[in-house]
Amino acid sequence: MKPQNELALIIGYYLSRMDREGYSLLGYKTFSEATIxxxxxxxxxxxxxxxxxxxxDPYHQNNRIGWKxxxxxxxxxxxxxxxxxxxxxxxxxxxxILSNKEFRSTEEYQDIHNLxxxxxxxxxxxxxxxxxxxxxxxxAAEKYFVEYFRENSLPVAGKLTDKREFxxxxxxxxxxxxxxxxxxxxxxxxxxxxxxxxxxxxxxxxKYGNKYYLFIxxxxxLNPFHKIIQNPAAKxxxxxxxxxxxxxxxxxxxxxxx
Numbered sequence: 001m002k003p004q005n006e007l008a009l010i011i012g013y014y015l016s017r018m019d020r021e022g023y024s025l026l027g028y029k030t031f032s033e034a035t036i037x038x039x040x041x042x043x044x045x046x047x048x049x050x051x052x053x054x055x056x057d058p059y060h061q062n063n064r065i066g067w068k069x070x071x072x073x074x075x076x077x078x079x080x081x082x083x084x085x086x087x088x089x090x091x092x093x094x095x096x097i098l099s100n101k102e103f104r105s106t107e108e109y110q111d112i113h114n115l116x117x118x119x120x121x122x123x124x125x126x127x128x129x130x131x132x133x134x135x136x137x138x139x140a141a142e143k144y145f146v147e148y149f150r151e152n153s154l155p156v157a158g159k160l161t162d163k164r165e166f167x168x169x170x171x172x173x174x175x176x177x178x179x180x181x182x183x184x185x186x187x188x189x190x191x192x193x194x195x196x197x198x199x200x201x202x203x204x205x206x207k208y209g210n211k212y213y214l215f216i217x218x219x220x221x222l223n224p225f226h227k228i229i230q231n232p233a234a235k236x237x238x239x240x241x242x243x244x245x246x247x248x249x250x251x252x253x254x255x256x257x258x
Contacts, residue, residue, distance in 0.1 A: 016056035016060050144220065158174040185216075
């Protein structure tokens with residue numbers, strides 16, 4: 001698939017999902033205007049944008065019927081990748097595609113391009129070791145933090161509440177003097193390495209600013225030590241990664257439910 005069509009497919013998904021609000025947030029008064037202007041930016045026909053939008057319509061709540069056919073592989077990958085992304089993040093990605101003339105030379109575009117690629121070497125590309133949210137490293141780091149807090153009342157003294165099962169964008173909160181502070185715990189097996197935030201975690205960090213703390217536990221298996229970063233959104237510069245999420249579910253046949 002040509003690069004401009006890859007990006008047009010994401011725009012089509014966005015316009016289907018966001019409907020009228022979608023083109024309005026991009027500064028267009030009508031859908032027709034949006035398809036013309038976006039087509040010019042991406043160097044595709046305006047009908048290409050419309051047709052790609054229509055392919056996703058059966059999967060979104062709008063008044064259009066769309067194309068009643070099974071999604072092709074490329075369309076399915078876009079649906080699978082972005083269906084769990086919140087509207088704000090999706091809007092940011094679309095704005096970046098349309099406003100950044102150098103977008104196709106960015107690492108973020110490479111992530112998008114590889115959604116359509118079957119090349120195995122991309123999957124094998126060396127990256128920094130990162131924190132795995134549901135792994136034993138994370139659990140050990142969280143245990144370390146709880147014990148450290150009980151002994152030192154840091155980074156903020158107050159009442160500690162476990163929020164790990166609520167999907168809040170942080171692991172713990174601390175209430176003190178009518179204020180609430182938020183703690184996200186990350187763990188590393190060695191002294192070096194990168195960490196990753198989910199989109200929700202990063203947006204929560206942006207939202208709460210100085211009330212959000214990142215608590216990193218390094219060398220967790222041998223001789224653990226930690227680092228505390230207040231307001232990581234202001235001090236760190238992460239790269240947004242786009243990839244296809246893998247989901248596992250268990251289906252029960254209708255005959256067993258009678």
